[in-house]
Amino acid sequence: METIYSKLAEFVAHNETVAVATVIDVRGSTPREVGAKMIIHPLGQHVGTVGGGCGEADVIRAALDVIQTGRPTTVRVDLTDDISMQALGVCGGIMDVFVEQVARSGDRPQQAEEQIAALLASIQAREPMALVTVVSGPSAGRQAVVWLDRLPLGSLVALTDRGDLTGLAQGELSGLAQLESKIIADAQNVLRSRQHKLLRYSLPISNISVFVEIQRRAPELIIVGAGHIAIPLAQIASMCDFAVTVLDDRQSFANRERFPTVRKVITAPLRETVRDLPLDQDTFVVLVTRGHAHDVDCLLELLDRPLAYVGMIGSPRRVDAVFKLLEEEMQIDPARFDRVYAPIGIAIGAKTPAEIAVCIMAEIINVFRGGPAISISDRRREREQRRQGDADAGIVSMLCIGTMPASDGDKANARVSEHVLSGAERCSRSVVEGSANRSVERAGFWLG
Numbered sequence: 001m002e003t004i005y006s007k008l009a010e011f012v013a014h015n016e017t018v019a020v021a022t023v024i025d026v027r028g029s030t031p032r033e034v035g036a037k038m039i040i041h042p043l044g045q046h047v048g049t050v051g052g053g054c055g056e057a058d059v060i061r062a063a064l065d066v067i068q069t070g071r072p073t074t075v076r077v078d079l080t081d082d083i084s085m086q087a088l089g090v091c092g093g094i095m096d097v098f099v100e101q102v103a104r105s106g107d108r109p110q111q112a113e114e115q116i117a118a119l120l121a122s123i124q125a126r127e128p129m130a131l132v133t134v135v136s137g138p139s140a141g142r143q144a145v146v147w148l149d150r151l152p153l154g155s156l157v158a159l160t161d162r163g164d165l166t167g168l169a170q171g172e173l174s175g176l177a178q179l180e181s182k183i184i185a186d187a188q189n190v191l192r193s194r195q196h197k198l199l200r201y202s203l204p205i206s207n208i209s210v211f212v213e214i215q216r217r218a219p220e221l222i223i224v225g226a227g228h229i230a231i232p233l234a235q236i237a238s239m240c241d242f243a244v245t246v247l248d249d250r251q252s253f254a255n256r257e258r259f260p261t262v263r264k265v266i267t268a269p270l271r272e273t274v275r276d277l278p279l280d281q282d283t284f285v286v287l288v289t290r291g292h293a294h295d296v297d298c299l300l301e302l303l304d305r306p307l308a309y310v311g312m313i314g315s316p317r318r319v320d321a322v323f324k325l326l327e328e329e330m331q332i333d334p335a336r337f338d339r340v341y342a343p344i345g346i347a348i349g350a351k352t353p354a355e356i357a358v359c360i361m362a363e364i365i366n367v368f369r370g371g372p373a374i375s376i377s378d379r380r381r382e383r384e385q386r387r388q389g390d391a392d393a394g395i396v397s398m399l400c401i402g403t404m405p406a407s408d409g410d411k412a413n414a415r416v417s418e419h420v421l422s423g424a425e426r427c428s429r430s431v432v433e434g435s436a437n438r439s440v441e442r443a444g445f446w447l448g
Contacts, residue, residue, distance in 0.1 A: 001215060002123045004037050007047045008102060009116045017042070017103035019063035021050050021075075024135055024211040025198050028093025030079065031055070035196040035213055040099075042067055050097055055079060063099045072100040072141040098135045098211060111143075111154055118145050118153050119215060126217040126282070130191045132156065132183065135198075137208030146187045146212075156180050156210070179203070187212045218243045219282050219308065219368055224270060224298050225289035226253035229313070232357035233286065234262050240365065242284070247273055271297040284309040284364050286344065296322055303336050309367045311344035311360065316380065319343055341367075343376045 004020075011018050019040040023032050031051030038048040038056075040063035050056050055077035062075045077095040102112055115131070122129045122145075129147045134140050134156055144154035157180045179201060190197045190212040199210045221237045223230045226248035237244045244262040247270065248254035254267040266273060270289060279285070285307060287295040295312050302310050314322070319342045326332045345359035346366065366373040 001037065002120065002218065004039060004048055005116055005119050005123065008039060009113075009120060011039070011041070012102060012104045012113055012116065015104050017067055017101065019066045019099055020102055021059050021063055021097050021099045022133075022211070022213065023050055023095055024074070024098045025096040026093060028080070030077075030093040030095045032095065034198075040064065040067070051077070051095065055095065059097050059099065066099050066101050070101045070103075072098065072135070074098050074135060098133065100133070100141050115143060115145050115154055122147070123215055123217060126280075128191055128194075128217075129215050130187055131213045131215060132187045133211050133213065135209050135211045137203070137206050139208075144184070146184060146191060148188055148191060152184055156183060179208070183210055190214070217282055219284060220245065221364070222247065222274075222277065222279070222283060222285045224248075224274060224285065224287050225294070226250070226258065226265075227288060227290055228353040229288050229356050229360075231258060232354040233288075233360055234259050236357055236361045237364070238262060240361065242364075248289075270294050271301060274298045275301045279305050279307055281306050281308055283307050284368070285311070286360060286364075287312040288344075292318065292322060296326070299340065300326075303332075303340075309341065309364060310339065311341035311363065311377075313344050313356075314342055316343055316376075319380065320383075338381055341375055341377045342380070345376055346373050347376050 008018070008020065021038045021040060023030075023034050023036045026032075026034055031053070032049070036048070036050055038046060038050045038059070040046055040060050042064065046060070050059055058077060059075050062073055066073060075097045077097060079093055079095075104113065119129070119131060127147065129145060131143060132146050132152075133143045139157050142154070142156050144152040144156050146152045183199065183201070186199055187210070190199070191214060194214055194216060196214050197212050199212060201208045201210070219242050221234075221242040221244045223233060223237075223244065223246045226246050230246060230248075234244050234246055238261040244259075245264040245266060246254055246259050246262050247266045247268065249267065249269050251267050254265050256265055259265050271294075274285075279302075285302060287298055287310070289295050289298070292314060295314070299310070299312055312319070323334065323337050323342075326337075327334050341363060344363065345356065346362040348355070348359045348362070350356045350359040362373065363375055365371065366375070
């Protein structure tokens with residue numbers, strides 16, 4: 001998103017009038033996600049994409065009209081045609097794309113420049129903020145930049161701007177003004193959820209729709225270890241718009257010649273540097289150092305950090321052994337390892353460094369997008385849960401049997417048998433419930 005706004009600022013600075021298309025709603029399978037943006041230039045110098053093909057062609061045609069008229073519009077891209085050899089769409093869903101003009105010579109030139117500059121500054125500072133746009137109804141096209149900790153920049157409703165609100169009754173104008181504070185408050189709640197959202201409101205005379213576009217900072221990938229897997233992983237992650245940092249303590253490995261596409265290359269001691277890095281919930285960390293001792297040292301610095309993801313390379317046997325050792329020698333609760341993706345990656349049968357990089361990046365995207373793919377490390381978690389469940393069952397069974405009343409004779413034996421059976425049922429039920437509770441707790445820890 002930073003690239004889009006940087007290019008938009010460049011066009012505005014050169015007095016060029018362009019259009020910006022934003023996907024504001026989707027239904028079914030579509031070529032782009034909500035929030036995808038594209039700049040349409042009158043001379044064809046477009047930036048970004050809203051899906052390509054005939055649908056994008058329709059958006060470009062509408063955008064060229066918007067550049068001329070200045071009036072925003074929403075283009076519906078319908079890809080639900082019946083499947084045939086002549087069908088042009090392959091996705092089968094519907095996208096609504098909002099198209100607006102951006103120009104230095106428009107009716108609000110200073111506001112446009114200020115908002116673009118504010119968006120870029122907040123993105124670069126990794127501050128959470130949202131761009132709120134009225135996409136239908138009175139004041140369509142008006143925008144405000146919203147933060148959680150300061151007043152918004154821009155107004156969604158300007159009562160003095162009669163050009164936008166011609167024909168509206170005074171009551172409708174008053175209703176719009178009162179509604180703006182609610183829209184801003186709703187937008188801040190959407191910002192907290194970190195997901196784009198289309199909001200709809202009803203007014204006495206008309207309805208209004210507002211798109212809250214979360215300007216989510218680029219996810220950051222820290223690759224600890226600059227060996228043979230790190231090179232293709234850094235390339236793929238950069239292509240996927242991750243801000244990539246590579247860390248190694250060897251200058252011959254951690255250098256710009258080996259990693260030309262990354263944001264930053266750090267040559268420094270591993271554990272100390274990982275400890276001091278500013279990490280947050282948008283940070284993904286991959287441990288692929290030259291030895292497990294280094295991986296474990298760095299892992300210990302990350303276990304309690306607020307990360308989106310931490311993955312560590314290693315075979316299932318080696319990972320199990322490392323976690324067992326840490327549990328026994330450092331008294332680390334094994335539940336704390338549940339958030340660690342180790343062995344790292346999605347099971348695709350990867351063998352070469354490039355293939356392993358693909359399987360790692362696939363897992364990272366799966367976590368980032370909330371995808372359904374199953375990680376290799378899920379098998380380790382399942383084994384640990386079964387092992388813990390078996391251990392609990394053994395303990396509870398011993399406790400149940402140990403508390404059986406002593407008795408003599410056949411009647412006593414009958415009572416013992418009955419007691420054991422009923423006790424076994426209670427034990428089994430207790431173990432199942434306990435295992436379920438632990439699973440829920442661990443799932444929360446892993447996802448949180």
